[in-house]
Amino acid sequence: MSEPxxxxxxxxxxxxxxxxxxxxxxxxDCLRHEFGLTGTHVGCEHGVCGACTVLFDGHSARSxxxxxxxxxxxxxxxxxxLESAKGELSHLQAALRDxxxxxxxxxxxxxxxxxxELLRDNPSPTDSDVRIAISGNLCRCTGYEGIVAAxxxxxxxxxxxxxxx
Amino acid sequence: MxxxxxxxxxxxxxxxxxxxxxxxxxxxxxxxxxxLMPMLNMRxxxxxHVIDLNNIPGLAGVxxxxxxxxxxxxxxxxxxxxxxxxxxxxxxxxxxxxQVGHRQTRNRGTIGGSLCHLDPAxxxxxxxxALEAQVEVVGPSGPRGLMFADFPLGYxxxxxxxxxxxxxxxxxxxxxxxxxxxxxxxxxxxxxxxxSAAVVLxxxxxxAIDRVAVAIGGVxxxxxxxxxxxxxxMGREPSPELFRAAxxxxxxxxxxxxxxxxxxxxxxxxxVMVRRALVRACERASAGSKS
Ligand code: FES
Ligand code: FES
Numbered sequence: 478m479s480e481p482x483x484x485x486x487x488x489x490x491x492x493x494x495x496x497x498x499x500x501x502x503x504x505x506d507c508l509r510h511e512f513g514l515t516g517t518h519v520g521c522e523h524g525v526c527g528a529c530t531v532l533f534d535g536h537s538a539r540s541x542x543x544x545x546x547x548x549x550x551x552x553x554x555x556x557x558x559l560e561s562a563k564g565e566l567s568h569l570q571a572a573l574r575d576x577x578x579x580x581x582x583x584x585x586x587x588x589x590x591x592x593x594e595l596l597r598d599n600p601s602p603t604d605s606d607v608r609i610a611i612s613g614n615l616c617r618c619t620g621y622e623g624i625v626a627a628x629x630x631x632x633x634x635x636x637x638x639x640x641x642x
Numbered sequence: 643m644x645x646x647x648x649x650x651x652x653x654x655x656x657x658x659x660x661x662x663x664x665x666x667x668x669x670x671x672x673x674x675x676x677x678l679m680p681m682l683n684m685r686x687x688x689x690x691h692v693i694d695l696n697n698i699p700g701l702a703g704v705x706x707x708x709x710x711x712x713x714x715x716x717x718x719x720x721x722x723x724x725x726x727x728x729x730x731x732x733x734x735x736x737x738x739x740x741q742v743g744h745r746q747t748r749n750r751g752t753i754g755g756s757l758c759h760l761d762p763a764x765x766x767x768x769x770x771x772a773l774e775a776q777v778e779v780v781g782p783s784g785p786r787g788l789m790f791a792d793f794p795l796g797y798x799x800x801x802x803x804x805x806x807x808x809x810x811x812x813x814x815x816x817x818x819x820x821x822x823x824x825x826x827x828x829x830x831x832x833x834x835x836x837x838s839a840a841v842v843l844x845x846x847x848x849x850a851i852d853r854v855a856v857a858i859g860g861v862x863x864x865x866x867x868x869x870x871x872x873x874x875x876m877g878r879e880p881s882p883e884l885f886r887a888a889x890x891x892x893x894x895x896x897x898x899x900x901x902x903x904x905x906x907x908x909x910x911x912x913x914v915m916v917r918r919a920l921v922r923a924c925e926r927a928s929a930g931s932k933s
Contacts, residue, residue, distance in 0.1 A: 481649050500650035500692075502643055503683070522644050523680035527746060536720065536749040542679040543750070544672075546650055547696060591746065612831040613744025 485549040489514060490558030498545045505529040507545035508555060516556040518586050520615070527614035530587035531555050537594045556586035559593060568638065569593060572631035573624065580618035587614045592628045602632055645682040652694040656701070656780050656809060659693055664782055664805040666691045671807060673716060673755030676747045701809060702752075704728060710776075710812040711735075715754025719766075723748060731815050732773070734822035734842060738765045741824065744832045754808045757790075760798045760864070762898070763834035767794065768859030769824065771867050772840035773813045781806035794864035820844050821927025823919040826860075827911055829902065835860035836903050839915035841923045843875075845931060851875045851924075856916055861897050861908045868892075871916060880924040882917075889913040 481500045486493060489512060496511040503522070508514045508531070520526035522541045529540045532554035559567045566574070569592055579585045588611060595602055595610040602610070607628040608621070616624065651666075653659040663669055669691035672678055681687045695701065701716035704725050711732050713722065722728050723739045742748055742756070742765050756766040757777065767790075770777075775790040779802050788801065790811075795801045802808065816822070826838035843854040854875050856868040874888035892913040897905035 480647065483650065499643060501645040501648055501682075503645065503679075506643060523683045524676060524747065527744070530746050533749075537746045538750050539676075539746050541683065542675050542747075544645075544650070544675075544679075544692075544694075546652075547675075547694065594745070609831065610745055613746050 483546045483549070485546055487512075487545075487548045487550075488552045490554055496545075500544065500546050502545045503541050504531070504543040504545050504548050504553075505540035507548070508540060508553070511545070514555055514557055516586050518583055520583065525615070526584070527587040527591065527611075528584055530590045530614065532590050532594060535594075535597075537591050554590070554593075556589055559589055567593070568634040568640070569596065569628070569631040572627040572634060576623040576627040576630060578619060578623040578627040584614055584616040584618075588616065588624055592624075592631070595628065596632055596635060600632060600635065602628065604629065644685075645679075646685050646688045648689050648692045650692050650694065652697045654697055654699070656698060656807070659695060659698060659807060660780060660782055660805060662691070662693050663807065666693075669693055671695055671758070673758070674718065674747075674751040675755075676743065676751040677755065677759045677761070695807070701754075706731065707812070710814045713753055713811045713813065715757075715808045715810060716752050717754075719743075719748035719751045719753065719756075720745075722753065732813055734773075734824055734840065735769060735813070737822070738769045738824040738840065741765050741826045741828070741832075741835070741838070747832075753811055757793065757811065758800050758802070758808055760794055760800050761834065762797065762863055762865065763836070763838070763860035765824070765826065765835065765838060765859065768838055768857050768865040769840045770811065770813070771865045772842055772855045772857035773816075774855070775814075776812040777808055778810040778812070779806045780809050785809065791867060797863040816842055817844060819927070819930030821923035821925070821930065823922035823926070825915040825919040825922070827915060837861050837908055837911035837915050839912065839919045841916065841919035843920075843923050843927055845880075845924070845927045848879075849928065850877055850879050852877070856919075858892070858895070858912050858916065861892075861895055861912045863896075863898060866895065868916070870894075875920075880920065885917045885920050889916045892916065 518528040520528035524542045531540045670689035672694045702714040770790040822842045826835040838859040840857045846852040856871045859865045870891040897908040899905035
């Protein structure tokens with residue numbers, strides 16, 4: 478049986494990407510293999526680890542639980558889109574580095590996209606808000622404490638700078 | 643690639659989706675994808691056709707219609723979680739949703755998808771049973787309605803034909819100031835419940851229970867409406883002794899046993915969840931009647 482294919486157009490981090498993809502290809506595989514955006518990590522491929530989280534039309538979603546064809550005509554932000562145009566880390570990224578919120582970095586793309594959405598939805602999260610927000614993201618290295626501290630600190634830095642997540 | 647090979651269809655209307663269901667063999671409907679996609683990735687299901695409902699306009703949204711909240715089947719759990727209509731008229735739905743998966747899965751997952759997947763431990767089917775929800779199903783001969791009580795035929799098996807799809811869910815409203823609570827025990831936040839309980843009730847002027855609905859999830863092959871508990875509570879004043887006696891009926895449940903918990907533990911836990919939900923629901927009902 479020949480592989481059914483579809484043409485798709487997806488805006489990723491503000492840039493339009495076009496590809497012809499097998500209809501069964503997951504969005505995570507499309508981002509990595511078709512668009513070359515390997516910042517999005519793939520851990521479990523069945524919706525448990527959260528490493529593949531991207532922002533789909535502004536909201537966090539597991540890209541391993543979507544088909545690439547479903548992204549046609551939609552907008553996606555990945556970890557590659559979080560830094561500024563000048564290449565500066567976002568407040569959240571900088572805070573994560575300062576608080577040792579990553580070791581191997583495998584969970585980091587999912588943590589950052591999830592927390593970016595949290596800080597947009599809720600600019601003054603509590604410790605518990607942050608823990609609940611990342612409850613769907615597994616980290617095998619840090620023990621989470623540095624990640625929670627980073628999110629809380631990032632919220633403060635964003636307020637001090639008067640900018641957005 | 644993880645998913646098996648299939649043909650992909652994205653109909654633009656309910657009629658087209660129903661026509662596809664009627665003409666294609668071995669087709670699966672794709673709603674929010676938070677259950678179907680893992681099953682595809684693990685090749686637990688091998689459909690020849692996947693029919694994506696995400697491009698059909700008009701299947702999502704929340705509206706208030708004479709004494710019921712009418713919810714489109716493709717309404718994302720996120721939209722319900724943040725809906726003012728839900729917060730005002732059906733607060734137990736907002737409370738239950740916080741136990742459904744995680745932010746990332748609620749952003750995609752739909753109410754219709756959860757009801758049709760009908761995982762015995764899922765929160766939304768349990769809640770729909772307690773609220774006496776009505777489900778609108780559309781097939782080749784048009785729409786029909788059924789009570790959610792008649793929806794689960796058995797383990798993960800909804801009472802819908804192979805050429806039908808769920809389009810709307812109506813949740814009848816309880817009076818303003820009613821008491822409610824959704825309780826759940828799971829090993830980790832966001833996991834499926836080992837046992838959950840949904841309780842909705844009202845108290846009369848003397849403080850006795852004059853209307854009550856109790857449903858349990860995660861314990862049996864389908865969510866269970868607990869009429870024996872309701873009957874034992876009706877007309878009585880809430881007290882720990884009453885709740886303990888009324889929930890003794892949980893010991894009779896035909897409970898599932900699995901790697902997470904044996905059947906006897908689930909029976910025990912069901913009673914604990916119902917009692918906790920009753921306590922909180924009564925507190926809310928007495929606060930509501932005073933305000
Ligand atoms: S790779 Fe998507 S949730 Fe694990
Ligand atoms: S930093 Fe290694 S998994 Fe989180």
